[in-house]
Amino acid sequence: MSRPAISRYPVPKLEDLPDDIRARILEVQEKAGFVPNVFVTLAHRPDEFRAFFAYHDALMDKEGAGLTKAEREMIVVATSGANDCLYCIVAHGAILRIYAKDPVIADQVAVNYRKADITPRQKAMLAFAIKVARESAHIGDEDFVALHAHGFSDEDIWDIGAIAAFFALSNRMADLISMRPNDEFHLLGRIPRAPKK
Amino acid sequence: MSRPAISRYPVPKLEDLPDDIRARILEVQEKAGFVPNVFVTLAHRPDEFRAFFAYHDALMDKEGAGLTKAEREMIVVATSGANDCLYCIVAHGAILRIYAKDPVIADQVAVNYRKADITPRQKAMLAFAIKVARESAHIGDEDFVALHAHGFSDEDIWDIGAIAAFFALSNRMADLISMRPNDEFHLLGRIPRAPKK
């Protein structure tokens, strides 16, 4: 069988891409050891690519905030699970396993966060994230009160909601183009990595 | 009664904003005659603001494409209607009325596109946009076949889906911060404007 397509749309070659996009892709390849398909498939539209990753980085790479990187990824995995988005569950599940140093947490959070090995505070965070993902018109002051009770600030709540909102976009783009997760993601973070030398 | 809040979050003053953001806001004010609340409320987070509008412009200001500007706004209004998003229905409803030069089309498209004064091709476009908005995991090749039959190219379909995906994000941000539509939008495009001198 031939290699399965990674997108319904043409996938540009690295050498045909604008310099900034190619640089970004080479950087992630250097870091991860492979190029996640989201980079090459979205590069079909350079302007949208740039906005997409600028938005992504603003939300996910934030320093010194109330949410840890693992918690940000939990939000991605839980809302992508609620949206049944294959690419995001598999790819961000891998990232979550790595950040949380936990080989089973991503499968738990993707399917049913109520049963995950996480804190009540994290469960409240994910309950809100899923509300943003699935029925944001119902958000009310009572949701803010409930999250404040767990120690989340208003800025933390913006983060939670904005990550859920951004992956509402991301999930839909992945479904639109039928983005395929790299095979590597399925295994990543499930077994201890040999220490880097 | 005091003026109702336009966001759950602090709204920055124009003079406190980074130059590029202030310039963008002054530009839209010059053009529209007022500052749509989406600009000042999202400016609370400058990096996210920049990514948001870069994405918006890449999708909505595209030249020479298969979809007219009015059709792009139809997608925004129909999917925001499906998501019950007050800000986007009211603000983009106004823009749709202006682009389409039609005072009733936005109310039709927001509530039930099946009854709107639009073409069968546009109804097929909106049916797909709503599928992206509400159940994108169910998208399949048969959706592409149906849209091709109406003369949409694959690139047009990316546009339709990406606009629906971007406003999936936008609707959720508006709900998260309880963004209030400017009163001006409710009336805009409903009555003939006096010609500019």
Next chain:
Amino acid sequence: MSRPAISRYPVPKLEDLPDDIRARILEVQEKAGFVPNVFVTLAHRPDEFRAFFAYHDALMDKEGAGLTKAEREMIVVATSGANDCLYCIVAHGAILRIYAKDPVIADQVAVNYRKADITPRQKAMLAFAIKVARESAHIGDEDFVALHAHGFSDEDIWDIGAIAAFFALSNRMADLISMRPNDEFHLLGRIPRAPKK
């Protein structure tokens, strides 16, 4: 383009209608300045027309009751919004704007009453009305307790529920015959009317 149809069914001419129905229509025309399409389209079935408007008047024209006329129209607009009924949202949205003397309230209530400029008591009223509209089998004593806490009497609750129930009928009739709202309704109540002389 020819004038769009206002019903899937034949629309009787005024002169062909029974006297009582014609009189009712002339009366509303005198008052509103035009004939709302609900009158001429439902007149296709005189007996149903008479029962429909007798029911309507019993619920909406009630004097000295616990609900104001604006509140009754809020119920119509909110439940018609929940049912995605174009005719009722547009026509009763206009009436609500006029009774409430508020140009933006109808758009708010039709899309998401949680964000409307209304009182907590009115929000409780609309939450119950939407429950009647969408899942009346789940109504329980706890709903009555919640409304009593806002000062509603049992008779007020009958009014709220009966209006929601009547427009459950009305929305479905409008959808069945594809009743088109008069263009006039879209603008009505959005701008100050010149005082009557």
Next chain:
Amino acid sequence: MSRPAISRYPVPKLEDLPDDIRARILEVQEKAGFVPNVFVTLAHRPDEFRAFFAYHDALMDKEGAGLTKAEREMIVVATSGANDCLYCIVAHGAILRIYAKDPVIADQVAVNYRKADITPRQKAMLAFAIKVARESAHIGDEDFVALHAHGFSDEDIWDIGAIAAFFALSNRMADLISMRPNDEFHLLGRIPRAPKK
């Protein structure tokens, strides 16, 4: 145990009712052998009572039309089943058994018309009625085409839709006041009645 209430609201005594309403109730009692609770419970509001039964009679007692009386009751039972309305399922289930002279048809139609001992034409009728009951905004020309193919005229379709719409109202009123079906209805039509002398 005391006799269970038949309504959340006060139930008027026969002698306190307006003459026309009392006459109507005595007439039905004469015919049925008991007074169905819908009559005495709705009589709490005489004007609404009159409109309700005028509407009911216009739709259900129609002579010489395309739908038989049993078919009209099937629509009531199927849509009341879709709405989980206890009173209407039990009371109209009894009437359906009598008109159809079939002791099991009402239970079938209330739960799942697909498995009922009825014709394909009747199944198409009930599929449309349930669409009117549950998602009338989705009604389109294709529904009319499908029903025409089974020999239904446009006037028949109005009947089907209007009955579904009227019982959308009726179901909600029954739920609002927690109307209890008379015990008699549960058994009626399940066993052959002795011939009247």
Next chain:
Amino acid sequence: MSRPAISRYPVPKLEDLPDDIRARILEVQEKAGFVPNVFVTLAHRPDEFRAFFAYHDALMDKEGAGLTKAEREMIVVATSGANDCLYCIVAHGAILRIYAKDPVIADQVAVNYRKADITPRQKAMLAFAIKVARESAHIGDEDFVALHAHGFSDEDIWDIGAIAAFFALSNRMADLISMRPNDEFHLLGRIPRAPKK
């Protein structure tokens, strides 16, 4: 008209069945006076038949437990109602009427347990059973707390949940093979039986 089919699949003759299955069927026939169709239709697959009734008996024939036999049948009827399963509503509705010695309770519980003549404790039991039937992934510790407050032990809760789970299977098998309820069930328990001699 010929007798309607009781299954989409071949129905074995009693004499062709394995001895243990035939014995079981003759036993139920002796007791009930007729053979419920679930026995002969599922006998098409003997191994599945044996496991099905072993499971059924373990849950429904339990002695000395916290739930009465009538309560066990209430769970079957309420969850089968939530699943719109004709066979189970009709057959177990009959059994419920007999155990509860109440001719109207099954119709109430099948349509809307909130309106049934049952205790608050039984309503809490059915609310949980329906949660198991329709959205078991949402079960949480709070559900156990709520049931403990009504005096249910953990073992009682297992019973409630396991019965709901078993009839999730049973309802689907009945729908898969289009199992038809015996006509006898519709009437059983609705009228006082003459005492056995």
Next chain:
Amino acid sequence: MSRPAISRYPVPKLEDLPDDIRARILEVQEKAGFVPNVFVTLAHRPDEFRAFFAYHDALMDKEGAGLTKAEREMIVVATSGANDCLYCIVAHGAILRIYAKDPVIADQVAVNYRKADITPRQKAMLAFAIKVARESAHIGDEDFVALHAHGFSDEDIWDIGAIAAFFALSNRMADLISMRPNDEFHLLGRIPRAPKK
């Protein structure tokens, strides 16, 4: 942190179990290298345990049938995904990976079978299985026609439906007792096993 519980209910010790159940558990331990939690947690109720595994074996261990073992597991994984059941997705996902000798198929099928690397025939099989799992009352002859077109016999369709029905039960039991998947399952079948010596 202490080891997380594998059930809300007491978990029996192997030595306290009836002989037949202990033998079954030792057999699976011998084969798998560990005891899947479904065995020890359900052993809390021996009679239900026996019926559960008798049913399971009748459906899943069938020889010479139209469905392969991998296809049977696909049905389990797809319907458990539709039901958001953590235990069954993780445990049967592992078994599916092993039978299909494919490290990524289970994640695909659990989230969205439309995007899985499977045949159109298998997609039709899973579409039907999910219909059985989620809305079995809507099953009709048209479903059998569609499956026949892919070469499935009526007996194959019974298998598909019965597996979906059995795991409707299984998923609910796992949710009821909060059954935790063994950590081993998460990794099983994702990397080539060293050949047995």
